[in-house]
Amino acid sequence: MTLSKTELPKGYVLDVNDDTPVPIVRVLTSEHMEAAIGRVVFVGHFAIYDRIETNLRHRRNGLASIVMKTLEALAINRGIxxxxxxxxxEGKVLYEKLGWSVYTPYMTAVIPEIKD
Ligand SMILES: CC(C)(COP(=O)(O)OP(=O)(O)OC[C@H]1O[C@@H](n2cnc3c(N)ncnc32)[C@H](O)[C@@H]1OP(=O)(O)O)[C@@H](O)C(=O)NCCC(=O)NCCS
Structure with missing residues (x-):
C-alpha cells in the first residue's frame, strides 16, 4: 500500500506488512537492519497497538512516531x-506527544501458585 513517507529521516526505509492478521510496520536501515517496529490488531471498533519498539541506537529520530502513524493509517483504512x-x-511520553491520553493506570496482578 502507498503511505506517506515524508517524515522518515534520510537513510531509513518503511516496510509495511498489512497482509496478515497482525499487521507489522518496520523501519529498516539502508543495510536492511531493523531500527523500529510495531504491530496492530483490530477488534471490533478498536485498533490495539502493541510492541512498539525502537532499537536503542536509533531512538529519538522520530521512528516510533512514524511507526505509530503508519499503524494508525492501517486502522483508518479499515474505518477504525x-x-x-x-x-x-517511555512509551507514555511518546504516545502523549502523539495525542494519546491516559485512560486508566495499568496494574498487573500475579498469583504465585494456585492452591488446590
Ligand atoms: C518508547 C520508544 C518506542 C520511543 O521510540 P523513539 O523512536 O525514540 O520515539 P520518537 O523518536 O518517535 O519520539 C517522539 C517523541 O516522544 C518523546 N519521547 C520518546 N522517547 C522518550 C524518552 N525516552 N524520554 C522522553 N521523551 C521521549 C519525545 O517527546 C520525542 O520527541 P523528541 O525526540 O523530539 O523530544 C523507545 O524508547 C523504545 O523502544 N523503548 C523501549 C520499548 C518500549 O517501552 N516501547 C513502548 C511500548 S508501550
Whole structure:
C-alpha cells in the first residue's frame, strides 16, 4: 500500500506488512537492519497497538512516531479510528506527544501458585 513517507529521516526505509492478521510496520536501515517496529490488531471498533519498539541506537529520530502513524493509517483504512494500548513509562511520553491520553493506570496482578 502507498503511505506517506515524508517524515522518515534520510537513510531509513518503511516496510509495511498489512497482509496478515497482525499487521507489522518496520523501519529498516539502508543495510536492511531493523531500527523500529510495531504491530496492530483490530477488534471490533478498536485498533490495539502493541510492541512498539525502537532499537536503542536509533531512538529519538522520530521512528516510533512514524511507526505509530503508519499503524494508525492501517486502522483508518479499515474505518477504525479508536485505539487502545498499554504503555511503558517511555512509551507514555511518546504516545502523549502523539495525542494519546491516559485512560486508566495499568496494574498487573500475579498469583504465585494456585492452591488446590
Ligand atoms: C518508547 C520508544 C518506542 C520511543 O521510540 P523513539 O523512536 O525514540 O520515539 P520518537 O523518536 O518517535 O519520539 C517522539 C517523541 O516522544 C518523546 N519521547 C520518546 N522517547 C522518550 C524518552 N525516552 N524520554 C522522553 N521523551 C521521549 C519525545 O517527546 C520525542 O520527541 P523528541 O525526540 O523530539 O523530544 C523507545 O524508547 C523504545 O523502544 N523503548 C523501549 C520499548 C518500549 O517501552 N516501547 C513502548 C511500548 S508501550
Amino acid at each position: 479510528r479508536k485505539g487502545i494500548l498499554v504503555a511503558t513509562t
